[in-house]
Each structure stands twice: as C-alpha cells, then as structure tokens.
Amino acid sequence: MNVLCDQMLGSLATWLRLCGIDTYFARESLSDDDLLQIAAEQQRLLVSRDKQLIHRAQKRKIPAVLISTTSLQDQLLQMHHHISFPKDTPLSRCCICNTPLITVNRELAKQNVPPLVAETRKKFWYCPHCTKYYWHGTHTDNIIKTIENLRSTNREKD
Ligand SMILES: [Zn+2]
Structure with a gap:
C-alpha cells in the first residue's frame, strides 16, 4: 500500500522510499485538511504522530497509523505490521x-560517479527527476539488514 508521512516523519519517509514503498512526504505548508484530502484522493495510508489527525482520518474512513515512538527502528517495525515491504532489494x-529509479548502463554511469565507485560497482540506478545516481554500498547493505531484521522480529511475534 502507498503511504503518506506527515511533516514530523522525514526519516521514516526516506527509509520507506529506500525500501521501495511509494511514500508521499508532506511539505511544511500543508494543513491537516490537505493531508486528509491527499490521503483520500491518492488512497494512501496516512502515517502520523498526531493523535488528532489520525482520529480525523479514522472518522472519514481513511486508513491511518498512529506512530507511537521516536525511534526510527521501532517506527519501521510498526509500519512493517501494517504494510508489506517489497521483497526485491532497495534502490x-x-x-x-519518490520517483522510481531506472537502471543505467555502467559505461554511462561511470562518467557521472566518483572514480572509485565507477571502478568497484557493477550496477547503477538513476533518478530522472533529481538527476542523481545510486549504487549499492554500505548504506544499502544496512537497509537490507534492517529489513531482514524486521522480518525476523515480526516472525517471532507471530
Ligand atoms: Zn529523485
């Protein structure tokens, strides 16, 4: 399911995107009414730390999750209970x-990434909106490990 994170959940939004989940991150200027409307129109799960907002969503039958913790790890764990995380790797x-990345030819990427990266990495991805290149590294290894941990933690609870 697609997600909408409110302004207070920037780190969570970044991580959900890295996990491959379509995540709308609310800008500061959006009001609660805006958030409810976007969630309803785009059929997104509203994720917030604001009890009142969640209550209003539930009244309107908009699916919503109240995040009860400031720990990113616990927030991810909470999300993992509500939505399924894609099986394929991050990136x-x-x-x-939030734009879907495209895989790019190594020769093309080589001209646009640091030399050491170009030498040591085989696969590259590209965001056509930000014109930013991505590759697997320590950061993505951590994400993969975190997702695996979430899976096993949830399994233990079941
Ligand atoms: Zn981008």
Whole structure:
C-alpha cells in the first residue's frame, strides 16, 4: 500500500522510499485538511504522530497509523505490521523525491560517479527527476539488514 508521512516523519519517509514503498512526504505548508484530502484522493495510508489527525482520518474512513515512538527502528517495525515491504532489494525509488529509479548502463554511469565507485560497482540506478545516481554500498547493505531484521522480529511475534 502507498503511504503518506506527515511533516514530523522525514526519516521514516526516506527509509520507506529506500525500501521501495511509494511514500508521499508532506511539505511544511500543508494543513491537516490537505493531508486528509491527499490521503483520500491518492488512497494512501496516512502515517502520523498526531493523535488528532489520525482520529480525523479514522472518522472519514481513511486508513491511518498512529506512530507511537521516536525511534526510527521501532517506527519501521510498526509500519512493517501494517504494510508489506517489497521483497526485491532497495534502490527502486529515489529517497529524495519518490520517483522510481531506472537502471543505467555502467559505461554511462561511470562518467557521472566518483572514480572509485565507477571502478568497484557493477550496477547503477538513476533518478530522472533529481538527476542523481545510486549504487549499492554500505548504506544499502544496512537497509537490507534492517529489513531482514524486521522480518525476523515480526516472525517471532507471530
Ligand atoms: Zn529523485
């Protein structure tokens, strides 16, 4: 399911995108009414730390999750209870703008990434909106590990 994170959940939004989940991150200027409307129109799960907002969503039958913790790890775990995380590896979606990434030819990417990266990495992805290149590294390894941990933690609870 697609997600809408409110203004307070920037880190969570970034991580959900890295996990491949279509995540709308609310700008500061959006009101609660705007958020409810976007969630309803785009059929997104509204995710917030604001009890009142969640209550209003539920009244309108908009699916919503109240995030009860400030720990990113616990927030991800909470999300994992509500939505299914894609099985394929991260780097399917830009963490900055939510645009789906495209795989790019290594020769083309080589001209646009640091030399050491160009030498040591085989696969590259590109965000056509941010014109940013992505590749697997320590950061994505951490994400993969985190997702695996979420899966096993949830399994233990079941
Ligand atoms: Zn982007």
